[in-house]
Amino acid sequence: MVHFETEEKYMMKFNFSGYDEHKKEHEKLTEKAINIQNAFKETNCLIPFSILDILKDWLEIHxxxxxxxxVHCFNENELH
Structure with a gap:
């Protein structure tokens, strides 16, 4: 996912201390998204209910x- 790749690129560039933890969260969310996409293809359901779970996790947790x-790290490095 381009959004995650961009975040990770800047985290590495700025030596963000939480990079490893954050990357793991990206991997979990990506896996969930792929699973939902596969389920959608298999069932032809218009809106899989599990997509609501991933959106909730992404908004609330991630x-x-x-x-x-x-945010502080990026701001210190003048990336806004």
Whole structure:
């Protein structure tokens, strides 16, 4: 996912201390997204209910918690 790859590139460039933990979270979310995509293809369901779970996790856990951990690092390096 381009969004995750971009974040990870800058985390590595700025030596962000939480890189490993954050990358693992990206891997988990990517795996969930792939599983949902595969389930969608198999069932032809218009909106798989499991997509709501991944969106909730992404918004509540990843974006509001995990992504906020690197904001200071990125700002210090003048990446806004």
């Amino acid at each position: 974006f509001l918690n995990m992504d906020m951990k690197y």
